[in-house]
Amino acid sequence: MMPDGEALTIIAGGGPIPSYVAAAAAKAGRPVFVIGIKGEADQAIAAFPHEFLDWGQLGRLDEILRSRHGRDLVLVGSIRSRPDFKGISLDLATMRSLKDILAIIIGGDDDVLTGAIRFFERRGMRVVGAHEVATDLVVTAGPLGRVRPGRAERRDMETALRAARAIGAIDAGQAAVAVNGRVVALEAAEGTDAMLDRVGALKTARRVKWEGRAGVLGKCAKPQQDLRVDMPTIGAQTVEAAVGLGLAGIAVEAGRVMIVDRAEAIRRADAAGLFIVGEESIVGAPW
């Protein structure tokens, strides 16, 4: 089948999601072109029309964008390191845009993403979310696997999601862990993985105690989060960490959190007796 939908350009950082989004777009009949960021994007993007670009090649980037027949652009995948402009050569267009780029890079995390969106919008592109192209990336309401929370787990779900929501409202973090009705960890700059490691250390030191599977990791988008470029994410790794910790489950805000490696994540959760649940009611809940 010849792709006949609107063309889609994907700027790809690391990890499997860029290819996943490209495949979803191709399957929907959209002509796809993937621009892989050198040193970040996975080789798997080579399964699609693509080109690898360095941070310094904004001239070439402009050429590609101008050659596209659609305005839609997805920015997706992880960026492990900020561009090192000392180590790369800059083309002319990059040098002309250097002031813009520096403003983007010098800002905080949120500003980098907002800056990147502005940068592409100024070039006539429309930034859309990866989850708008590959809609099954989004966690929907209800249990994802075979395991369902019991009554004690539902209380920890509510406590963890309420905490995640509260720290999102102050723009501090997205995730929290509650065990036996008590919030034991709140995420800020350290990120979800480091927070889970901390809970493990507290458990080992018997500063937080539980037996068997108990406790819930809750994760929500911040109210002001731009989901097009920065959607909270869980995946098989998150499940693995939760299983290792002895948590009973993971609860996320339905519709506003992504799950990557969905099948693998659910398979591991089912195997370990861990639930993964999308909770709808927390959007706009009166906390």
Added chain:
Amino acid sequence: MMPDGEALTIIAGGGPIPSYVAAAAAKAGRPVFVIGIKGEADQAIAAFPHEFLDWGQLGRLDEILRSRHGRDLVLVGSIRSRPDFKGISLDLATMRSLKDILAIIIGGDDDVLTGAIRFFERRGMRVVGAHEVATDLVVTAGPLGRVRPGRAERRDMETALRAARAIGAIDAGQAAVAVNGRVVALEAAEGTDAMLDRVGALKTARRVKWEGRAGVLGKCAKPQQDLRVDMPTIGAQTVEAAVGLGLAGIAVEAGRVMIVDRAEAIRRADAAGLFIVGEESIVGAPW
């Protein structure tokens, strides 16, 4: 001078505060008796009429309490470890109260304190706060030392206190750190010291960046916290950690946070150019 105020009994855990409270009461003319918990209380309590008791000696505790001429009781000082009933001998009264005691010990942290208060109230005592006896333990509004926050520091103060307040409202923690307008750490079960260590690690890893002195540790009581037995505390150690981290200051909720080693804490803060501020406005602020 013979003490002529109402008698005060102090049950002393570890650290310098029990002696400080005893001295304040004695100075106010109150007959003081200190019951030191063996393995926890400092030898400095021996400067006052005192007796060291083991966890198992509730019978002797009852005798002492019955012999006192006043009902006022202060529970103060740190408890590093929960009683190990295997290693101690229990007197008859302890065995009779064992069900009560187990209920206290098995509960969460808040329940232990609530349980302890109930335990003493049932014996006719009235539990009062250490800060009600030694009123200068409480941080009052305004700067404590010579250093005052500038405009950027005031913004971080507000951000940190707002975050501390938000996590207190969900009964999760008391403290937060904000740097350059961004919340970088939120305290839950790990406690304030471990949270400060984490910020140090994030700074070393350049996950959070700042130069010179910047950022503020904020600390508040939870709205539901029983300040008689569980008042948030800062001290010279907190100042030392904040100085080591390169923070610009410490902001606490005025009237609801204690400062121990006050003179030493202020001396070190002044020497390092760090501010310590009590903020009044956050009590009942409409966040």
